[in-house]
Amino acid sequence: MIFDDVMKVVLESVAELNLQLDASQQLELTPNTQLFGRGSRLDSLGLVNLIVLVEEKAADTFGKSVTIADERAMSQKSSPFRTVRTLSEYLFGLLKEV
């Protein structure tokens, strides 16, 4: 497993989420796309749906079951859910630990 594989899983999850969203809410498929906070088009429900999709896709792709919204993620000063890249980095770290 390399980082690019993990980023691909996150981007595929964003693409799948886009199918459920109105055109005005859809996200660009880039590493710097904002997912959370100011500048993000996603509402809280959209972010929850994305996290569920990423967890599922990570389990299917890597055969490892991880909880992204864990205590570490929720307590970090700088949320790992800010962008596609930060989420991918966080997920990569979790997957390496399993």
Added chain:
Amino acid sequence: MPEQPVILITGASKGIGRAIYEHYLAAGWNVIGCSRSEIDESAKNQSHYSVDITDEVAVREMFSLIRKEFGRLDVLVNNAGIAAMNHSLLMPLSTARNVMDTNFTGTFLLSREAAKLMQKRKFGRIINFSTVAVPFHLEGEAVYAASKAAVEELTRILACEFAHLGITVNAIGPTPINTDLIRGVPQEKIQALINRQAIKRPGKFEDIFNLIDFLVKPESDFITGQVIYLGGVS
């Protein structure tokens, strides 16, 4: 994805859970049971997982398998529970933690993971189990009743959090039914409880089937966050 609805029942190896399992199997549903022990079954349309419902990794793996096999989950019945009937002064801390873990934490964990799967189809029914020990404030059941009171509040708040996902969350509070859970309780104590009910008879499995059948109906989509006691207890 199967046409028939999919129901997951925890604590399905015995007692009320086993009865609910067989009820929905007979109705032609895709029935999934889960319990710490194995279940002996040979009928079609069923599967069973041996899972500790307080083990997050094991529970997530079970849901991953359900998603791959069925692609949907319509109903979760959080039936698994344990009781420990002791005066509080004699209650071991490890037992108290075990009761809270199974009854409350297990219900929370299963509900959280089930909702992730249910929200894909914007439909779901989560049915939790409370007990008449909560409104009766039964002496000797402080920890058990407290764990179920926690389940009741969880039910009300999850109902709010999951409403926009098309998922309803309700709880059933059965009266005493003759199962392993109350095997050690003296008959006169059970009778004293029954005498406090508006309708003074022991509960039957059919009373529970009837209520679950009602709650899982698509037409029951306006009923959520409710705790319904049987036998006229309030």
